[in-house]
Amino acid sequence: MKQAYLDRFLRYVSFDTRSDIASETVPSTGGQKVLAAALRDELEAMGLDKVVLDDNGYLSARLPANTDAEVPAIGFIAHMDTAPDASGANVKPQIIENFDGQAITLNAEQDIKLCPQEFVSLKNYIGKTLITTDGTTLLGADNKAGIAAILTAVEYLQQNPDIKHGDICIGFTPDEEIGRGADHFDVPAFGAQWAYTIDGGEEGELECESFNAARAEVIFRGRNVHPGTAKGMMINSMHLARQFANELPADEVPEKTAGYEGFFHLYGMSGDETTSRLNYLVRDHDRARFEERKELLIKLVASMNEMLGEERVELDMVDQYYNMHEEVVKVPQVMDIARQALHNCDVKAIEKPIRGGTDGSRLSFMGLPTPNIFTGGHNFHGIYEYLVVESALKSVEVIAEIARLTAETGNSK
Numbered sequence: 123m124k125q126a127y128l129d130r131f132l133r134y135v136s137f138d139t140r141s142d143i144a145s146e147t148v149p150s151t152g153g154q155k156v157l158a159a160a161l162r163d164e165l166e167a168m169g170l171d172k173v174v175l176d177d178n179g180y181l182s183a184r185l186p187a188n189t190d191a192e193v194p195a196i197g198f199i200a201h202m203d204t205a206p207d208a209s210g211a212n213v214k215p216q217i218i219e220n221f222d223g224q225a226i227t228l229n230a231e232q233d234i235k236l237c238p239q240e241f242v243s244l245k246n247y248i249g250k251t252l253i254t255t256d257g258t259t260l261l262g263a264d265n266k267a268g269i270a271a272i273l274t275a276v277e278y279l280q281q282n283p284d285i286k287h288g289d290i291c292i293g294f295t296p297d298e299e300i301g302r303g304a305d306h307f308d309v310p311a312f313g314a315q316w317a318y319t320i321d322g323g324e325e326g327e328l329e330c331e332s333f334n335a336a337r338a339e340v341i342f343r344g345r346n347v348h349p350g351t352a353k354g355m356m357i358n359s360m361h362l363a364r365q366f367a368n369e370l371p372a373d374e375v376p377e378k379t380a381g382y383e384g385f386f387h388l389y390g391m392s393g394d395e396t397t398s399r400l401n402y403l404v405r406d407h408d409r410a411r412f413e414e415r416k417e418l419l420i421k422l423v424a425s426m427n428e429m430l431g432e433e434r435v436e437l438d439m440v441d442q443y444y445n446m447h448e449e450v451v452k453v454p455q456v457m458d459i460a461r462q463a464l465h466n467c468d469v470k471a472i473e474k475p476i477r478g479g480t481d482g483s484r485l486s487f488m489g490l491p492t493p494n495i496f497t498g499g500h501n502f503h504g505i506y507e508y509l510v511v512e513s514a515l516k517s518v519e520v521i522a523e524i525a526r527l528t529a530e531t532g533n534s535k
């Protein structure tokens with residue numbers, strides 16, 4: 123199983139599938155289509171049915187049930203793109219066998235090292251097999267480790283027909299890293315009652331809570347007059363923006379919060395005397411507190427306009443996604459089976475709230491409850507990304523065990 127996994131993983135990371143937020147095409151980059159086509163060929167060669175690669179670059183397939191019992195169809199999902207933050211071209215993975223706990227030289231020429239002093243998680247993996255980058259690109263374990271795990275687990279189920287399972291639906295999506303992974307996901311066609319994204323980090327991660335998320339732009343309109351004769355006439359939009367920003371709680375920002383603490387994140391700021399803009403991300407795990415945060419922005423805008431005596435401040439706010447927990451808990455088996463599978467595979471569960479969103483955050487509200495499971499990868503989105511092979515193989519085991527347990531215990535509805 124190890125060799126099958128490694129062959130897949132090393133093949134997938136050779137495809138450059140970096141997504142691009144500035145692109146308006148679907149998928150955002152052509153490289154994703156190339157990987158999708160290669161994966162389609164692989165799914166067909168594996169003998170899966172309902173292999174469909176649609177025009178938007180979404181790939182799906184099914185491993186049909188091998189039992190006549192009533193078993194819910196479940197899905198496993200991973201994304202094909204890599205983060206825009208770092209290059210994903212010409213990835214040259216290095217395999218470190220029997221890691222000795224010392225700094226790993228990623229690139230001797232450029233003197234780039236992966237040090238346990240900086241990345242303390244490395245200390246947990248002495249004696250294990252690691253896959254690193256060569257210091258010039260990301261690795262792409264996020265999320266090609268997920269794709270490799272799902273297909274290796276499917277192959278394992280095919281080779282072990284004594285393990286009974288229901289329909290296993292497989293979905294590979296484009297553009298997750300730029301927040302569009304669920305945009306064109308056809309939930310009814312996918313055919314699963316629930317699913318798992320295999321897109322987490324260290325061994326044991328099991329996540330069913332994400333942020334509730336909104337994006338807000340506050341636009342300030344001033345009145346520009348020559349500064350020499352401005353008294354009593356100029357309204358400087360930048361000062362309006364400054365006043366507004368000062369009204370928000372100073373400690374509720376990403377750099378001062380953790381765990382379940384929400385925030386307002388100022389991520390953009392631009393302006394001149396005439397027009398200024400502030401861009402915020404609003405985040406909170408708790409739905410009521412999330413709504414209060416949005417309400418605060420609305421009230422601040424209203425009170426500034428009232429103070430100014432005219433409509434000079436405008437708010438443009440959209441919800442992005444919600445905490446999947448709300449939807450996932452409605453089908454208790456989804457998490458019960460995942461927890462049991464981890465336990466049966468001797469993996470200690472690490473359940474913590476995600477301080478962000480996943481494809482699953484949106485899919486859960488599209489009728490497909492979708493928590494997230496580890497891949498064994500670390501330090502995503504940059505040159506220090508690495509994969510622990512032993513953990514990755516655990517994720518393969520967990521996927522197969524979820525399939526088995528669903529057939530054993532999941533009979534309902």
Ligand SMILES: [Zn+2]
Pocket residue numbers: 201264265298321
């Ligand atoms: Zn990912």
